[in-house]
Amino acid sequence: MTPPRSADEHAETVARLLAPLTAEPAVESLPLAAASGRISAGDIRSEVDLPLFRNSQMDGFAVRAADIRRTPVALEVAGDIPAGHETPVAHTPGTAIRIMTGAPVPAGADAVVPVEDTELILGRDDDLAGAIVEIRRSRERGEYVRERGSDLRRGEVLVPAGTRLAPRHLAALAAAGVESVLVRSRLKVGILTTGSELTTPESPARFGQVFDANGVALAALVEEAGASVAVRRTSDDDPATFARLFDEAVASCDLVITSGGISKGAYEVVREVLAPRGAEVTTVAMQPGGPQATAVVDGVPVLCFPGNPVSTQISFTVFLRAPLRAASGLDPLPLSTARLAEPVRSVPGKRQFLRGRLTDGEVSPVAGPGSHLVAAMARADVLLDIPAHVESVDAGSDVTVWTL
Missing domain, CATH: 2.170.190.11 (Molybdopterin biosynthesis moea protein, domain 3.)
Structure with missing residues (x-):
C-alpha cells in the first residue's frame, strides 16, 4: 500500500498542475463600469493632468x-x-x-x-x-x-499593473476620462458536486437527502480567488450522468473542480469515471481532507476534493487558493501566527486543520474536528495548522493560522 503523501507534497502537485494557467495570462478590454474587482493587465497611465485645470x-x-x-x-x-x-x-x-x-x-x-x-x-x-x-x-x-496637475501629471501611472480594481481606482480612472481598461481574463472554472443524496433549497429535503453546500461554497471561493464560475452542476452517483456533465465542463473550462466520490467505498462515481482516464487518486496525511485526486483531461487540469462540506472548503483553502490566486494575478494570502487560548490535541501522523476564531492575537478552537460541522465552520475565521508530528499543543503556544 502506498503511504499517504504529506499536505505539502500534494500542494506541490497541485501547483505544478496549475502552472500552465499562469504561464501566459490572457487579457481583455472592459468598459470601466464592468471592471470592478478585475486585475489590471498593465500600468494604466493618465492621458491628462489631474485636476484638468486650475x-x-x-x-x-x-x-x-x-x-x-x-x-x-x-x-x-x-x-x-x-x-x-x-x-x-x-x-x-x-x-x-x-x-x-x-x-x-x-x-x-x-x-x-x-x-x-x-x-x-x-x-x-x-x-x-x-x-x-x-x-x-x-x-x-x-x-x-x-493647481492643474497637482494630483497627477499626464503620463504618470494612475493604476499600477496587477491592481485589483476597487471603487477608489475606478473613481480615479473615471476622473481621468478613461473609458476602458485592459484586465487579466478570468479563468473559467467548472464545479461538479456529486452524490445521489444532494438536493437544493428549491426542493424540500426528503429523508436521506442533504442540501448541496459544496456547490455554493466552491463557487464563492473561486470568485474570491479572482476566477469565474463558468459551469456549476450537480451529479448523482450514476457514472454515465457524471461522465456527461464532466465532459461538458472540460470542453468549456480552464479548470474543473469536483467534490465527493473519491473515497474507497462503493458508489464513488468520480473515482470510477476518472481513474481510467488517468486520474491519480491518493490519500493525504491530513484531517479533514484526506482523500484527494488530480488529473489532466484533454489538457484541462482537474482537482477532486472529498465531499464532506468542511473537507471541501479546507481542501480548497490549503491546496487551490494560492495557485488560483496566482493564476488570477492576485497575491497570496500570507500565513500568520497566533497564541493558542486553550490546549488542543491532535491525531498522530495527520496534519490537523482545526477551525478557530481569532481575537486580539489569540486563537480559540471552534467546535470539534469533524468534517461535517459546516455550521461551526461558519463561526470560524481562521484554520489552526497543527503539524503531523504534534500530538498536543499547550495553551499559550504560538500556532500557524490560515485566514479564511
Whole structure:
C-alpha cells in the first residue's frame, strides 16, 4: 500500500498542475463600469493632468492675496464663475470674483477666500451688479486653489499593473476620462458536486437527502480567488450522468473542480469515471481532507476534493487558493501566527486543520474536528495548522493560522 503523501507534497502537485494557467495570462478590454474587482493587465497611465485645470476648492471669492493683506477690506465684485463655466475669465487687481467649488480660477487670481469669511455689503446674491464684498480674513497665495496637475501629471501611472480594481481606482480612472481598461481574463472554472443524496433549497429535503453546500461554497471561493464560475452542476452517483456533465465542463473550462466520490467505498462515481482516464487518486496525511485526486483531461487540469462540506472548503483553502490566486494575478494570502487560548490535541501522523476564531492575537478552537460541522465552520475565521508530528499543543503556544 502506498503511504499517504504529506499536505505539502500534494500542494506541490497541485501547483505544478496549475502552472500552465499562469504561464501566459490572457487579457481583455472592459468598459470601466464592468471592471470592478478585475486585475489590471498593465500600468494604466493618465492621458491628462489631474485636476484638468486650475480650480477652486471652496465656494467663495477669487482674489489676489496681495489685495487682502490687511482685513477687513472692501472689494468690487467683478464677476461670477459657477462650476462648469467654459469661458476663461481674467481677474482685475483690486477686485473679487465670486466662484463656486470646482469652477476655474480666473487668470491673475492666486487665492480663494471662503464665503464664510466674507459678507456682501452692497448688492444681492442673485444680483451682483455693482456689488461690494467685505473680505474679513487674509489668505496666502495658493490657499484654496487646486493647481492643474497637482494630483497627477499626464503620463504618470494612475493604476499600477496587477491592481485589483476597487471603487477608489475606478473613481480615479473615471476622473481621468478613461473609458476602458485592459484586465487579466478570468479563468473559467467548472464545479461538479456529486452524490445521489444532494438536493437544493428549491426542493424540500426528503429523508436521506442533504442540501448541496459544496456547490455554493466552491463557487464563492473561486470568485474570491479572482476566477469565474463558468459551469456549476450537480451529479448523482450514476457514472454515465457524471461522465456527461464532466465532459461538458472540460470542453468549456480552464479548470474543473469536483467534490465527493473519491473515497474507497462503493458508489464513488468520480473515482470510477476518472481513474481510467488517468486520474491519480491518493490519500493525504491530513484531517479533514484526506482523500484527494488530480488529473489532466484533454489538457484541462482537474482537482477532486472529498465531499464532506468542511473537507471541501479546507481542501480548497490549503491546496487551490494560492495557485488560483496566482493564476488570477492576485497575491497570496500570507500565513500568520497566533497564541493558542486553550490546549488542543491532535491525531498522530495527520496534519490537523482545526477551525478557530481569532481575537486580539489569540486563537480559540471552534467546535470539534469533524468534517461535517459546516455550521461551526461558519463561526470560524481562521484554520489552526497543527503539524503531523504534534500530538498536543499547550495553551499559550504560538500556532500557524490560515485566514479564511
